[in-house]
Amino acid sequence: MSEGPLLLSPLRLGAMQLPNRVVMAPMTRARAGADGVPTEIMATYYAQRASAGLIVTEATHFCAEGQGYMRTPGIYTPAQIAAWRKVTDAVHAKGGRIAHQVWHVGRVSHPLNREPGSRSVGPSAIPSGVNIFTPDGILPAPVPDALTQQEIAAVVRGFAQAARNAIDSGFDGVEIHGGNGYLIDQFLQGSANRRTDGYGGDARNRSRFLWEVCEAVLQAVGADRTGVRLSPFGVFNGVNDQDPATLFGTAIEGLARLGPAYLHVINPEVSGDRTVQAGAIDVPRFSRQHFPGTLMVAGGYDRVSAEQALRQGVADLIGFGRPYIANPDLVARLRGGLQLAKAARATFYTDGAEGYTDYPAPA
Numbered sequence: 001m002s003e004g005p006l007l008l009s010p011l012r013l014g015a016m017q018l019p020n021r022v023v024m025a026p027m028t029r030a031r032a033g034a035d036g037v038p039t040e041i042m043a044t045y046y047a048q049r050a051s052a053g054l055i056v057t058e059a060t061h062f063c064a065e066g067q068g069y070m071r072t073p074g075i076y077t078p079a080q081i082a083a084w085r086k087v088t089d090a091v092h093a094k095g096g097r098i099a100h101q102v103w104h105v106g107r108v109s110h111p112l113n114r115e116p117g118s119r120s121v122g123p124s125a126i127p128s129g130v131n132i133f134t135p136d137g138i139l140p141a142p143v144p145d146a147l148t149q150q151e152i153a154a155v156v157r158g159f160a161q162a163a164r165n166a167i168d169s170g171f172d173g174v175e176i177h178g179g180n181g182y183l184i185d186q187f188l189q190g191s192a193n194r195r196t197d198g199y200g201g202d203a204r205n206r207s208r209f210l211w212e213v214c215e216a217v218l219q220a221v222g223a224d225r226t227g228v229r230l231s232p233f234g235v236f237n238g239v240n241d242q243d244p245a246t247l248f249g250t251a252i253e254g255l256a257r258l259g260p261a262y263l264h265v266i267n268p269e270v271s272g273d274r275t276v277q278a279g280a281i282d283v284p285r286f287s288r289q290h291f292p293g294t295l296m297v298a299g300g301y302d303r304v305s306a307e308q309a310l311r312q313g314v315a316d317l318i319g320f321g322r323p324y325i326a327n328p329d330l331v332a333r334l335r336g337g338l339q340l341a342k343a344a345r346a347t348f349y350t351d352g353a354e355g356y357t358d359y360p361a362p363a
């Protein structure tokens with residue numbers, strides 16, 4: 001066993017060799033330009049954080065219907081794909097590794113934030129009940145159209161194409177966003193899924209869409225470059241389930257059989273981008289019981305709790321979200337036991353450099 005902190009010890013993750021177990025968790029920062037094209041400032045932001053064992057990008061949509069919010073990036077037009085190449089080049093030039101988070105928001109969306117003519121879609125015509133920032137203020141997300149089976153198949157293909165586009169843009173891997181109440185989680189959790197076909201009903205049927213997406217992405221880019229993120233027992237964005245233990249146990253065991261490079265789970269104490277009160281369920285331990293492969297956990301970790309989770313064998317990698325916003329040199333600060341700067345919430349999703357690339361960079 002290594003003498004130093006496990007958090008700073010290397011790990012082989014599928015096709016990637018990570019110098020440490022510190023992962024920059026995926027974070028939407030809303031700095032993309034017109035038409036979802038990644039900006040220069042995004043390349044600077046990610047490159048500043050290249051000492052992470054792995055960076056996972058902000059969630060990125062791959063079709064008009066998959067976008068929910070303002071100024072989020074896409075990965076389906078030639079301009080978007082070309083601009084992502086600048087991001088991956090910038091991170092690689094600093095010696096880093098970067099995976100791309102593939103995302104479809106489903107019903108958590110507003111038409112004012114999407115290409116004209118595109119629809120809100122979901123497993124069933126049930127609204128999320130969430131309010132969304134739009135150019136006209138905060139507005140309720142509308143009732144989605146229930147996807148047909150043909151449309152579901154097209155979305156599955158869309159995930160796979162997005163993964164291919166990501167690898168073509170120079171990403172080292174992809175992470176399927178299956179959590180936080182977005183499309184995959186809407187299929188999983190009973191409150192959003194009342195389908196009566198093979199995609200609704202029992203836990204297996206509701207996991208089918210997740211499994212099909214995972215399988216398609218694995219076939220597109222290889223299991224050694226594919227991760228999956230879930231938020232078991234999560235209730236963010238208006239989802240919940242009557243029997244989450246059965247649901248997520250089933251979903252995770254099915255994923256384990258498909259064998260992605262890692263499973264990434266979020267502690268329910270952190271709901272989306274906020275810390276909340278949650279029940280007694282220990283999501284990392286629960287996930288470990290159902291997933292024998294590499295496990296990444298995120299949500300409320302600091303230097304001490306991260307090391308403890310690794311030492312206890314509960315997790316193999318630790319995702320840090322908010323600490324990475326204000327501490328681009330997080331690895332160095334963890335290594336030195338230095339105090340961490342606190343991120344300013346007011347600039348999480350604002351446009352421009354303030355609160356984005358202006359936190360003091362590594363010396």
Ligand SMILES: Cc1cc2nc3c(=O)[nH]c(=O)nc-3n(C[C@H](O)[C@H](O)[C@H](O)COP(=O)(O)O)c2cc1C
Pocket residue numbers: 025026027028029057058059101177179180229266270272273274298299300301319320321322323348
């Ligand atoms: C500003 C912000 C944006 C986020 N956007 C995403 C996202 O795009 N995809 C995702 O899976 N999680 C997202 N999250 C959740 C984080 O990845 C992470 O799970 C959460 O912040 C808990 O980790 P922390 O306590 O270290 O911040 C976001 C969190 C924050 C703070």
